[in-house]
Amino acid sequence: MAKPKIATTSLAGCFGCHMSLLDIDERILALAEIVDFDKSPLDDIKTFTGRCAVGLIEGGCAHEENVEVLRDFRKHCDVLISVGDCAISGGIPAMRNMVPLQECLQEAYVDGPSVHNPAGVPPNDPDIPLMLDKVYPAHEVVKIDYHLPGCPPPADMLWEALVALLNNKPLDLPYELVKYD
Amino acid sequence: MSQTVTLTIDGAKIEGQPGQMILGAAQEAGIYIPRLCHKDGLTPHGSCRVCTVMVNGRPMSACTTPITEGMVVENDTEQISSLRRDLIDMLFVEGNHFCMFCERSGNCELQALAYRFGITAPKYPYMFPDRDVDATHPDIMIDRHRCILCGRCVRSSQEVDGKNVFQFVGRGEEKRVAVNAEAALADTNVDVTDAAIEACPVGAIIKKRVGYVVPIGKRLYDHKPIGSEIEADGAVTAK
Ligand code: SF4
Ligand code: FES
Numbered sequence: 229m230a231k232p233k234i235a236t237t238s239l240a241g242c243f244g245c246h247m248s249l250l251d252i253d254e255r256i257l258a259l260a261e262i263v264d265f266d267k268s269p270l271d272d273i274k275t276f277t278g279r280c281a282v283g284l285i286e287g288g289c290a291h292e293e294n295v296e297v298l299r300d301f302r303k304h305c306d307v308l309i310s311v312g313d314c315a316i317s318g319g320i321p322a323m324r325n326m327v328p329l330q331e332c333l334q335e336a337y338v339d340g341p342s343v344h345n346p347a348g349v350p351p352n353d354p355d356i357p358l359m360l361d362k363v364y365p366a367h368e369v370v371k372i373d374y375h376l377p378g379c380p381p382p383a384d385m386l387w388e389a390l391v392a393l394l395n396n397k398p399l400d401l402p403y404e405l406v407k408y409d
Numbered sequence: 410m411s412q413t414v415t416l417t418i419d420g421a422k423i424e425g426q427p428g429q430m431i432l433g434a435a436q437e438a439g440i441y442i443p444r445l446c447h448k449d450g451l452t453p454h455g456s457c458r459v460c461t462v463m464v465n466g467r468p469m470s471a472c473t474t475p476i477t478e479g480m481v482v483e484n485d486t487e488q489i490s491s492l493r494r495d496l497i498d499m500l501f502v503e504g505n506h507f508c509m510f511c512e513r514s515g516n517c518e519l520q521a522l523a524y525r526f527g528i529t530a531p532k533y534p535y536m537f538p539d540r541d542v543d544a545t546h547p548d549i550m551i552d553r554h555r556c557i558l559c560g561r562c563v564r565s566s567q568e569v570d571g572k573n574v575f576q577f578v579g580r581g582e583e584k585r586v587a588v589n590a591e592a593a594l595a596d597t598n599v600d601v602t603d604a605a606i607e608a609c610p611v612g613a614i615i616k617k618r619v620g621y622v623v624p625i626g627k628r629l630y631d632h633k634p635i636g637s638e639i640e641a642d643g644a645v646t647a648k
Binding site for chain 2 (some may be wrong): 232236305310313316317318319320322323325326362365367368372374375376379403404407408409
């Protein structure tokens with residue numbers, strides 16, 4: 229029987245949650261025994277090769293491409309998990325949500341004290357994904373089945389959650405592991 | 410006073426003194442009723458509703474409802490837990506609670522309640538309100554993004570410190586905690602040793618230069634849920 233597949237992605241995140249996943253240390257070998265990695269920055273597979281049992285989402289949606297990737301994950305994954313505070317609440321990137329987008333772009337690309345931009349306008353190359361009006365948590369864009377908070381979530385939490393889900397066990401995480409920082 | 414009042418909470422018979430509120434009587438019997446705007450020693454406020462219990466079948470705030478003979482109280486039921494969870498969810502989405510860098514994280518009562526109720530994500534959409542920070546005072550700062558309008562600073566300043574540094578202004582979404590001065594916190598008679606500074610359950614009023622002194626793993630709610638100190642007390646004194 230083929231192994232179940234896992235896919236992961238980092239949307240508007242810092243890759244810290246992925247680092248935390250790597251922090252399961254040698255248990256990554258045990259994980260490789262029971263799953264195959266599909267689309268993920270860990271193996272650099274860029275597009276889905278088939279149906280996945282679990283998708284891990286790091287980061288919220290800051291621009292249109294984040295939304296496309298997230299929807300693609302929902303389409304291909306049986307169980308979709310928001311991993312980390314940015315996926316769950318928007319996190320640090322969502323600190324711009326209190327400021328209108330136009331003002332953010334103006335400050336970042338035109339008025340900021342260290343900005344060198346002779347053109348004097350924010351970049352608008354068609355290859356650059358369009359920014360959303362604000363940063364959205366993943367569950368405000370698609371249905372998310374589980375949330376694993378933390379900044380980043382501890383490696384033990386990611387490990388326990390994956391092992392439980394892949395063995396069809398209920399996700400019953402101990403108090404100590406579920407933290408928002 | 411030898412007179413006692415007998416009531417039941419989730420079927421357990423407890424005794425209290427006349428005039429006591431449900432929350433206090435329960436606490437003395439080792440039963441924790443979750444609360445946010447209530448702080449022992451301050452006049453009950455009854456505003457957050459996190460302490461809601463069913464009294465003879467009706468929802469009431471345990472911090473403001475006096476006990477009466479034969480009262481039947483429900484506290485730890487799925488119906489009430491889901492109500493409390495909703496309230497906590499709302500408090501999270503109504504403000505800007507960036508736990509990942511907040512100095513109060515690990516010692517925050519709002520966060521600790523969310524942990525106790527097993528909340529991993531709020532069910533309501535985030536509002537991201539635009540609020541402000543007052544860092545004018547040399548030793549204290551107010552970050553209104555994190556304020557949950559519990560009024561504990563307001564009451565502590567008046568009742569414990571004998572001052573009147575904080576007050577609410579505005580209504581509804583516009584409501585915010587203001588300071589009793591022409592301009593800002595630095596212009597008030599607040600002092601870093603005031604009880605009002607310690608009274609804030611979240612990271613809205615914080616002392617400067619002491620952030621993150623307690624390492625992760627040693628903070629108030631890292632290992633045990635909020636309220637377990639009351640439940641542990643009860644286990645010792647109940648019998
Ligand atoms: S500043 Fe703190 S104590 Fe005062 S109302 Fe806001 S949350 Fe409550
Ligand atoms: S603690 Fe009773 S209403 Fe807030």
